[in-house]
Amino acid sequence: MFDLSSITIDSRLVANIATTFSLLVAVIVVKKIFNLAWSRWEKRVISRASRKKTVATESLKTKIAILHRIITAGIYFFALIFFLLQFEAVRNIGTGLLASAGVAGIVIGMAAQNTISNLIAGVSISFSQPVRLNDAVIFDNEFGWIEEISLMHTIIRTWDNRRIIVPNDILSSKVIQNWTMRDSSLLGIVMVYVDYKIDIEKIKRWVKEIVDGSSHSSREKVSVVQVVDFTEKTMVLRILAKGDDAPSTWNLRCEIREKLAEHFRKEEGIFPLIRIWDAKDEHPHPNN
Template structure:
């Protein structure tokens, strides 16, 4: 057949293209292995995973460069009216966007690898995880936005429309800005949270009366994992505009409080002595803080507040529950007569002289 004749120009071009593509694929694999070997020599173990994250966009980029070289050598400009240069340009932008996103993810993996949020004192780790997650989302958004804009501007029709609308860009900008002011405010709030960090990943907060942990921070909303496994979705600007409680702002350790109500005659020192014994046998107490004080008095009872410290908020919850049980059991067994009681005084208003004498 004439098609497979070496003297046939189309066959020679086809064979040369195939050789170039195979060579490009081999080159991409070779370069990837060299890069993987270099990254493995790094002392940080997280760098070993970077090569696997960027391998596919890297190989695709090498193959695309080979295709561009083949196209420039052959000199083909269009096929059936389709511009080859435009298609390659769009593919190049797509692959570069893919590679950019992969690099951002690889950088995040490398940075947060040395920070474990599962440690007891994880303040610095939560800070780094929060910053990297927010900056990752912002970077991916900007990469996709710029890529899409460049792809749209590559079409002549869209460019002409853009030039014709340039005169009314001021009015259009005002309309778009007014319509998107909430989205823009949320985006700016996301930047502010990443920098100032009023909240971090795994922070313990009270939002809208609910106790929970910060599970996820995005550009537009924050996910709070409630203690009963519900999820509270909160707009990100809520944490800028509205007061809320952050129990782990400065450190992971936390104080747990238990309130006990007893009669006025109760010997507080006895309960204080027993509290020392109860905390010594409490596995969730970290050994730092133990205080029992009279914090209030009402017409019916005294209010006692027991304070004890734990290494983190889950431990503080278990600490409080166990301590409350122990103190109540001590009162029930040792001093049941001093449990809160209601006093009633019976008053006889009838004069004694009017009573019948028997």
């Protein structure tokens, strides 16, 4: 028969296994408690801030999200340190590591330059806040919304539901348009090329009716029609209208074009005509 008494058990190994298991359980419990407490605190703080204004709420959400990731990373980091210290070999080389910390730091710093740069940029973005969660932005000629800001990268959700993942060090060093930095409302521009005979006051009335009746326009119901240029054949009109946010402004511009097109189909003389003067005309062309 197999003699169990011949089996020797290393007490240190058993102790290390027990300690490692206890540490794993402790990390899981601490993380669960932390997430629960954090979730309740976050809801309370954001609810309080949302009663004031949206910009402050989005700013707070961004800071809370980054702070949560930093604390979570800290929990895992210290758990890993405690885990490694259970092994005697790791403890024995600790002195040597401290002695060579300067050289090792330089080597690691050079190898992980991009990673460290992204981490620093991520923390910087979370507190300086050139962008925040749900901000409408234009980055590299792409329009979208800030969907996520992590310690390493930022995710931009485009209008057609694509995701642009930008490393934080690139985001912090490039120019980015933020359309909701202080106020989410935007002025939309519609350019119209019309004949010189057009009644501009009539165009103004049409635009005002469209803006006043639109669900996409802002509460101020801004509608402005300006003659901004003369060309050889046309007058150039610029129509300004305001929406509460980028999507509303885009839809408002489209609505103005569509409804003006309906008016133009019913009217004559809106669009420029090619004029030819005969030499016998009462008002001859200057070139004749």
